[in-house]
């Protein structure tokens with residue numbers, strides 16, 4: 516009843532109360548549960564941040580160990596799920612596979628009678644965090660025709676993933692600590708971002724009473740979109756095209772992005788909430804340069820990205836609209852240096868975002884004001900007309 520507020524894209528609509536993540540878009544501040552993103556990225560492992568988001572506090576030593584042990588215990592995919600990968604074509608986008616694997620978990624682990632029992636929630640949380648990482652690595656191995664590598668209980672969360680990605684029966688791959696540290700940091704940067712598109716999707720699906728695996732599966736699909744997490748893949752593809760098609764001419768690309776008759780947008784630039792430099796992009800940029808140096812990788816795309824950023828920051832169009840590089844602008848360059856293929860970038864984002872989705876889904880389920888998500892509309896179609 517009453518007037519319906521018309522708010523396309525939910526620019527001004529607060530849909531919940533939350534104590535998970537705080538953003539100040541003007542000042543460029545991001546905090547998870549009150550901790551600054553810079554502090555967390557510098558001092559924590561990803562699993563600790565996952566624990567923080569889901570449980571509200573950083574784990575003690577014992578809690579960390581218990582969480583890690585549970586994660587190892589739940590790291591295997593059911594052997595029947597292994598065969599799912601064979602059914603997809605080699606060129607399957609791994610985001611589609613990942614989403615399918617997430618919802619498939621609900622077929623193997625159906626809702627228990629007491630779905631609200633803490634122990635049962637803990638199982639789901641650990642399974643998602645741990646098994647999705649295994650599924651992502653399996654999807655990659657399948658895409659290159661290599662045998663899958665099983666998770667190893669002696670390796671930590673990030674090391675384990677990297678080993679599953681890069682070990683083969685004929686190499687003696689050892690995880691580089693530089694790569695493991697970088698992955699921890701990147702996943703922390705991805706871990707939550709309050710009411711973004713995918714988190715809203717996860718909660719919308721969950722608000723209907725659907726289970727956590729199904730809700731996360733939907734969130735993965737939303738994240739895949741190029742305006743959202745898919746941007747990290749599209750940034751690299753855009754930079755590659757600037758070299759091959761535009762002969763390195765950054766001005767031409769910037770002019771296209773400004774042209775209102777051209778649908779092209781600069782990928783990795785702009786944000787709904789940040790009207791200043793994305794604090795995650797700051798960390799990502801610094802670490803990109805550090806990681807490439809430590810790995811001894813030189814990539815012409817890094818200089819090109821810097822050139823493009825300089826052009827954006829100096830251009831009135833972007834200045835007037837407060838458009839700055841976002842998290843996706845520099846993270847892809849680091850993933851690339853770590854050996855992660857371009858179409859897996861958004862999968863990395865998804866693995867990082869799982870704790871945030873879970874934390875918000877749980878918060879929504881416990882919210883005493885929680886109701887099914889059901890926006891209204893302004894109807895603009897025909898009034899009544901007869902069939903003739």
Ligand code: CMC
Nearest residue numbers: 741742743744746772780781782783784785786787836841
């Ligand atoms: N290139 C050129 N113009 C842009 C861009 C861009 N990347 N982003 C925004 N604008 C312009 C837009 O055309 C509009 O201009 P005008 O006022 O003249 O119509 C103005 O800036 C405001 O843009 P908007 O589309 O109303 O802003 P939004 O809050 O609805 O969209 C966004 C935010 C992130 C979808 C958008 O900035 C965008 O498309 N960026 C490129 C894709 C991208 O990098 N996405 C990743 C976002 S951060 C991580 C994540 O979510 O996963």
